[in-house]
Amino acid sequence: MAIRSLKNGTYSRSLLVGNAYYLPPDYESIATQTVGSGGASSITFSSIPSTYTHLQLRAFVRTTRTGGPDILGVRYNSDSGNNYADHLLYGDGSSAQVDKDTTYPQQNVHRISSDADTTGIFSGFVIDILDYTNTNKYTTLRSLGGYDANGSGRIVSNSGLWMNTNAVSSIYLFSVYSENFKQYSRFSLYGIKG
Amino acid sequence: MPVTYESIATTTATTASPAITFTSIPQTFTDLILIVSVRANSTPTSFGTGIRFNSDTGTNYSRTVTYGSGSSAVSFRDTNQTRFFVSSGPTAASTFNLIRLNIPDYSNTTTYKQVIARNDDISDVTSMSASLWRSTNAITSITVTPFDDNSTGFAVGSSFTLYGIKAA
Numbered sequence: 001m002a003i004r005s006l007k008n009g010t011y012s013r014s015l016l017v018g019n020a021y022y023l024p025p026d027y028e029s030i031a032t033q034t035v036g037s038g039g040a041s042s043i044t045f046s047s048i049p050s051t052y053t054h055l056q057l058r059a060f061v062r063t064t065r066t067g068g069p070d071i072l073g074v075r076y077n078s079d080s081g082n083n084y085a086d087h088l089l090y091g092d093g094s095s096a097q098v099d100k101d102t103t104y105p106q107q108n109v110h111r112i113s114s115d116a117d118t119t120g121i122f123s124g125f126v127i128d129i130l131d132y133t134n135t136n137k138y139t140t141l142r143s144l145g146g147y148d149a150n151g152s153g154r155i156v157s158n159s160g161l162w163m164n165t166n167a168v169s170s171i172y173l174f175s176v177y178s179e180n181f182k183q184y185s186r187f188s189l190y191g192i193k194g
Numbered sequence: 195m196p197v198t199y200e201s202i203a204t205t206t207a208t209t210a211s212p213a214i215t216f217t218s219i220p221q222t223f224t225d226l227i228l229i230v231s232v233r234a235n236s237t238p239t240s241f242g243t244g245i246r247f248n249s250d251t252g253t254n255y256s257r258t259v260t261y262g263s264g265s266s267a268v269s270f271r272d273t274n275q276t277r278f279f280v281s282s283g284p285t286a287a288s289t290f291n292l293i294r295l296n297i298p299d300y301s302n303t304t305t306y307k308q309v310i311a312r313n314d315d316i317s318d319v320t321s322m323s324a325s326l327w328r329s330t331n332a333i334t335s336i337t338v339t340p341f342d343d344n345s346t347g348f349a350v351g352s353s354f355t356l357y358g359i360k361a362a
Contacts, residue, residue: 151256
């Protein structure tokens with residue numbers, strides 16, 4: 001037997017005996033922010049629920065930088081101290097290389113397309129923030145992202161460390177080169193239950 | 195809480211298949227994820243898994259790839275292609291490529307489409323790639339095509355599953 005919402009008229013299953021059982025989803029959308037016509041210097045997800053096991057941030061991004069590609073900066077809980085580190089493996093179309101940052105004021109997630117690239121080219125990212133509520137270990141991030149621009153671009157596998165045992169309750173995203181995120185850039189945060 | 199990660203369609207090859215196409219893709223999601231498990235129907239000296247959107251056979255595709263072969267890490271790129279490849283081929287018997295493609299903002303009509311992919315082939319390489327489709331059209335169909343020098347298609351048991359992810 002279906003039940004009908006008085007608010008919007010949609011039908012859904014009821015939980016009455018005899019109906020198929022309902023399994024709550026384990027992958028849930030928490031919030032999304034899409035950049036409007038004026039651009040945005042940063043994006044913040046605050047009051048992140050602590051009811052999940054992992055977070056996943058999926059992003060589609062371009063910045064206003066004209067001097068070259070950009071880098072996505074990630075900070076947690078408004079911590080701008082030198083408490084971050086990262087490693088990366090990347091390919092630029094001609095060689096595979098590695099790099100790292102230590103005692104940095106943000107995690108660097110590579111690499112964002114910018115106004116140095118052809119119009120319409122955005123970069124894609126899938127960023128996992130693992131065990132973000134655990135207060136017994138530092139918080140780690142992994143990312144796969146980058147972009148191709150038909151003759152340039154990079155694909156990057158990133159890991160990141162926040163040397164702090166606090167649970168992550170907010171995420172601050174910005175251009176490492178202090179540029180703006182372009183219109184149509186989009187950041188979607190999801191929670192994954194254990 | 196609404197379901198945010200949904201299976202759109204899945205198919206498994208029961209005969210050797212020259213291509214698999216997902217059509218009439220709903221425009222109600224934010225991102226698409228395509229998970230492919232494939233191998234060639236024969237043992238060609240070269241094999242790859244190609245992707246086209248909306249049956250576009252123009253030279254509108256490109257990619258940047260990094261892979262590790264067990265002895266070295268390499269990066270290369272292709273430009274102005276008629277499709278983009280997301281895998282090389284498995285050579286060991288019974289092994290299949292496992293490919294995961296992330297396709298963000300597939301329905302927008304303002305930007306070009308970018309695909310971030312991982313390919314794992316235990317008998318050959320592990321790789322990651324960024325691929326570009328230079329079109330602002332919304333993606334309404336995806337065709338997965340084999341490239342191999344024997345043109346024998348995907349082997350029986352190759353599987354293709356398309357998921358949609360909704361954002362809040």
